[in-house]
Amino acid sequence: MTSPRVNVRISRYGVHLLLISISFLILLPLAWAIKSSFTPTGEVMSSGMFHLPSRLTGKNYSEGFASAPFLTYFINSLIVAVTVTITTLAASLTAGYGFAHFKFRGKGVLFALVLAAMMMPFQAIMIPLFVEVRKLGWLNNFAGLIIPGAVSAFGIFMMRQYLRSIPVALFEAAKLDGASEFGIFWRIIVPLSAGPLAALGSLTFLASWNNFLWPLIVVQSQSLTTVPLGLAQFRGANSTNYGQMLAVSILGALPVVMLFIVMRRRIVASFATSGIK
Numbered sequence: 001m002t003s004p005r006v007n008v009r010i011s012r013y014g015v016h017l018l019l020i021s022i023s024f025l026i027l028l029p030l031a032w033a034i035k036s037s038f039t040p041t042g043e044v045m046s047s048g049m050f051h052l053p054s055r056l057t058g059k060n061y062s063e064g065f066a067s068a069p070f071l072t073y074f075i076n077s078l079i080v081a082v083t084v085t086i087t088t089l090a091a092s093l094t095a096g097y098g099f100a101h102f103k104f105r106g107k108g109v110l111f112a113l114v115l116a117a118m119m120m121p122f123q124a125i126m127i128p129l130f131v132e133v134r135k136l137g138w139l140n141n142f143a144g145l146i147i148p149g150a151v152s153a154f155g156i157f158m159m160r161q162y163l164r165s166i167p168v169a170l171f172e173a174a175k176l177d178g179a180s181e182f183g184i185f186w187r188i189i190v191p192l193s194a195g196p197l198a199a200l201g202s203l204t205f206l207a208s209w210n211n212f213l214w215p216l217i218v219v220q221s222q223s224l225t226t227v228p229l230g231l232a233q234f235r236g237a238n239s240t241n242y243g244q245m246l247a248v249s250i251l252g253a254l255p256v257v258m259l260f261i262v263m264r265r266r267i268v269a270s271f272a273t274s275g276i277k
Contacts, residue, residue, distance in 0.1 A: 036246050037243065038053070038058065039053035039057070041241055041242060044243050060247035061248075064241070068230055073225050073230040076224055077209055077252075080142065081205050081208040083142075087146075088150065088204045091150065091151045092151075122213070133218065138218075142224070155204065158196065159196060202267055206259075209256055212228040227248075231248060
């Protein structure tokens with residue numbers, strides 16, 4: 001009969017083995033994409049996943065980036081993603097604070113609408129949203145790319161749930177010290193919400209940066225093309241340049257990776273303390 005200490009060790013090793021296996025499955029496609037980005041285009045699909053190419057080449061990066069105005073595409077994606085992230089964070093924090101700590105008529109109905117919007121698939125509102133954007137004259141400009149995604153129902157729900165965990169006594173003490181509602185929001189709510197805002201901002205930036213369907217509908221000129229739309233240009237009618245596509249895809253993933261590296265501590269802290277009240 002095994003001792004409890006041995007059982008704990010076996011369970012720990014089992015968990016570690018499971019996590020290593022999952023990490024391997026996640027990293028394997030990424031490793032293949034990086035390897036293929038340095039592989040001549042003719043060998044990308046013919047060589048095996050674990051086979052090294054006949055030679056390493058950096059032409060996929062230089063030629064792929066030069067095949068289209070990808071610098072413009074990167075700037076467009078950056079403008080859209082940063083603006084959408086900022087407006088989403090501002091709207092989510094203010095609306096979440098209102099739902100969490102204020103009482104007003106129709107609060108339950110409004111929050112139910114937020115939940116309904118969060119559960120509504122984008123494909124269900126895609127056509128009505130396009131008609132609305134067209135009538136407002138926002139087709140083929142940054143307003144049409146940014147404004148429809150400037151507010152997130154999930155962000156409002158997330159910040160409302162977090163702000164409800166902050167003790168009410170903290171706000172009452174601030175009011176006794178003479179703090180105004182704006183002072184409470186700016187000096188207490190904003191600093192305490194740094195972790196959840198970092199997590200929400202990272203998720204919002206990632207979703208906006210990788211968004212393909214909505215820019216495909218709204219954008220009608222190359223001057224407003226984003227990175228996901230630019231990557232679709234590598235796919236031709238008869239062939240696809242996988243080497244260049246993978247190379248530019250890796251370059252396109254760098255802003256998101258850099259964002260996560262910078263914000264990783266706040267993101268991890270926000271999830272680690274999400275259940276603590």
